[in-house]
Amino acid sequence: MRHLERTRVAIIGGGPAGLLLALILHRAGIDSVVLERGSRDDVLSRMGADMLEKATTDILRTAGVGGRLDREGLVHDGFDIAWRGEVLHIPLRDLTGKTVTIYGETELTHDLYDALDEAGVPIIHGAEDVRPQDIATDAPFVTFHTVDGEHSLECDYVAGCDGFHGVCRQTIPADLLRTFERVYPFGWLGILTRTPPIQDELIYAHHARGFALCSLRSPQLSRYCLQCDAGDDVANWPDERFFDELEARLPVAVAAHLKRGPSIEKSIAPLRSFVAEPMGHGRLFLAGDAAHIVPPAGAKGLNLAVSDVHYLSRALIAHYRDKDDQLLKTYSETALARVWKAERFSWWFTSMIHMFGEEGTFSQRIQEAEFDYLAGSQAAQTALAENYVGLPY
Template sequence: MRTQVAIIGAGPAGLLLGQLLSRAGIDNVILERRSLDYVLSRIRAGVLEQGMVDMLREAGVAGRLDREGQVHDGVNFAFDGTLHRIDLKHLSGGKTVTVYGQTEVTHDLAEARQALGRTTIYEAEDVALHDIDTAAPRVTFRVNGEVQELRCDFIAGCDGYHGVSRRSIPEGALTSFERVYPFGWLGLLVDRPPAAHELVYARHERGFALCSMRSAQRSRYYVQVPLEERVENWSDEAFFDELRRRLPAEVADAVQTGPSLEKSIAPLRSFVAEPMRFGRLFLAGDAAHIVPPTGAKGLNLAASDVRYLFDALREHYNDGSDAGIEAYSARALARIWKAERFSWWMTGLLHRFPERSAFEERMQQAELDYLVSSPAAATAMAENYVGLPY
């Protein structure tokens, strides 16, 4: 089997890259170790930056997004029992964010790929990358017990933190940077209207809380818990009681309870591997970086990687120039580190850290006070939240 670009991973990054390449006339094949049903069942966040929304429109997959996505002009911070709104649209020069679940993005992209008739091989086992530092890379894999080979010009590793792509780069060729936080987020999904029209990030002496949503009728709530906590220890009733304790009265009173559709604990981590290219292999999305979900940057960073990688590959095939390929890693990392900084700052601003001193607690409170009282501070926050330029 032969293609121009082999894409490892059929998550939103791999599917978006495949969609853009296909529309540009560049042949590609996607390999995914899971089934399509499994991929579409994964529940993830869904706060999309303006830049990602624009890319989905460019890719021709924004019909349902434009009909069902919830455009948010602002975001709320809650502390000391008071709610403070940051006007994102006003402070960022007209930009907004759109709430539209990652599961829905993946569904739209998968459906569009099927309509184009492009090849996606699901349940591909034992995927292995070969000759990635040569002009003729190849990928071997097994489907239904039969070993197959895919020859290509380039490989895009969009297969996540635990995928094979980053592991295929020789030891010593990558430098990794990591911060593991001493807490996680206990999240609950419920079919009830959200407690607020826009997201509410809450800092409380008992720990962080977040009121988010997936649609006008489906809410996603989170509370900070110790890293060693177990989801089995939390009934739905206990979760909602704890959530309400951490929210201002006006928001807590609006929380509508119901049976959880999903409940899980996600650890928080900051991670970057650089460079994001080795020979003909390019890393994109979680294969190269992880951010705490506090800044809503994970999916959006994957999209910006795809932006740079697609532009580089299009330039290679259409213009005969490798300038974009040579610059890919540096361009992507420059934006990644700014998003890592923002996510790290948001995490530090809103969470309770067990090792913090009383002085550091006061600094956290002063930072929040400054954010909601200074137009300059609020502008910097809004600029980052809606997404820095590509």
Template sequence: MRTQVGIIGGGPSGLLLSQLLHLNGIETVVLERHSRDYVLGRVRAGVLEHGFADLVREAGVADRMDAEGLVHDGFDIAYNGERHRIDLKGLTGNTVIVYGQTELTKDLYEARDRMGGIVVHGAEDVAPHDVETDTPCLTYRRGGEVHRVDCDFIVGCDGFHGVSRQAIPADRLREYEKVYPMGWFGLLSETPPVSEELIYVNHERGFALCSMRSHTRSRYYVQCGADERIEQWSDDRFWTELVSRLPEDAASTIVTGPSLEKTVAPLRSYVAEPMRHGSLFLAGDAAHIVPPTGAKGLNSAGSDIFYLFQALLDHYRKDDDSGLDHYSERALARIWKAERFSWWMTRLLHHFPAEDDFDRRIQTTELDYLFSSHAAQVSLAENYVGLPY
């Protein structure tokens, strides 16, 4: 099989790039190890930056997002029993959209189907070859047979544990990592959200977050130990712990119910440099991970796709490779800002097991400064709604 861009990974990043390129006459093949049902069964992020939402519109898959997504003008930070609103729209002129990653992935799959896009599921043992040449290829095994895809470029959208990053020689790859001593226990329930906007909570018992996926489906989180397991948390234990951390007005009105899904997510910051090696380009979790505190995971992947899409467009339309040549440094410049913001939000809102009295006073002072400073709130808001591409 021959194509122009071979994409490893059939999640939202790979599908979005494939859709954008296809709309502009550039051929792609997407290889995904898992089934479509498996991919669509993963519950992930739900807060979309305004720039990412615009990219979804450019890809022609925004009808349901614009009709069903929840536009949020701000969010609350609860501290010492009081809620402090961060007015995103008033501070920046921009908003965010709450729309589940699963729903976005479904929209992208349906668009790929309508356009006859090639998405191969059950592609096992995917391997990139000859990435240091102008004639790379991909091989994969399916149905007992080995298949080959010749292409001009390979894009790795296959996540942290994928094969793409491993194709970069170890002596050319530099990795930065910070592992946090806590996790998030998350619960999804068919219950109305406790608030119209998100509530981030800094409490002496630990962080909590009240989020949602729709007007009738809620997503809640509490800080837990990094090594805790789902089996340790009954629904009753979760609801009791969550309510204990909420301000009184939210605690008294929250609607509880059976869990639809429970997860434990470790918190980690990670960046791999460079994001290009020859004809191979990395995007999304294949190159970087953020703690979920600032809602930057999917959005950071979106910025990678924006830069890569524009660069490939210039290559094929204008014979201009400057975008490809500078992709890694352009993408990383924005990624490190997202890493900084996610690290800062994590430090601001969580309790760290090893923190001392000085650390706690610094955190208290940081919160007091944020709530009293217009400039500090502008800084938070502009990062939350998304820095420009």
């Protein structure tokens, strides 16, 4: 087995969470190695969230990757909810003084790669069978293999940023780990198309045929999603059928602005709420999807990953710079407090705007009452807006 040079923090997972953590640690003079199973092209091909909270953009700027974000990101002052032919505008800036920014996860990943390349932070792609070892001791290490053979990487800490299906959460002893999950009976069928968006702000549409979302990545790149059966197949949804269904679920005045075009990406994403507690054990700490999943309404997944990275990087910096381990000891508790609030909001928003046909008329009446209350209450709109732009750290 080949032994690599020792590093302080072994980061498993080369998505945005792992890359951002590596960059923040590098800026603080703390070395790390990122281990990623896929190739760089694989990572950059992953389609993810595109709505960034203000706190997220602030952290990215502080980390030194805010330049292109500020030039190309689309700042949104609000969004719309379409319901029974009505359109309710939620003015985020007026209600909270904050905005959100539309900037694709793929673009953010490009920016992080560029910054890490410039900094010389090692990223090992093609790392297979990655296994954190001895995490409950003072001498953890990570084993893996590449085309060059088997490797062992000694470290002080392991950061598990390897997603929902990764190995890091499974490394925590089963008798210590608690998981909480709700699987929703539908998915999101999403497409990306090189057409002008239907409008400059997002539209969340509730309809008897199912939920629809009109989003965008740029002034010439639109993202649309439809509620569909959880077991559906994209092969059942040629572009013409997709746009016909999207148009049917939008108010007539809104649908009139829809520009059709061939899809350049099409997929179905299942919806679930999931939380693992604690977010660490011994010298292993989880961040992002490795610890929690939210349904995509409200776009909290990437933003929660960034907040985890904020708390974890702060704790590691305190350990190395100040020899203070208090933040490491409380990392899980601190991160989970924000995670559960975002889980609550994502569950609530999902429950309000989707159709739950199997639940009968009571659920539908509750949804109607919820929207009526929201439409008539500035306090309710403010609560929605506060959660949408992101709760404070």
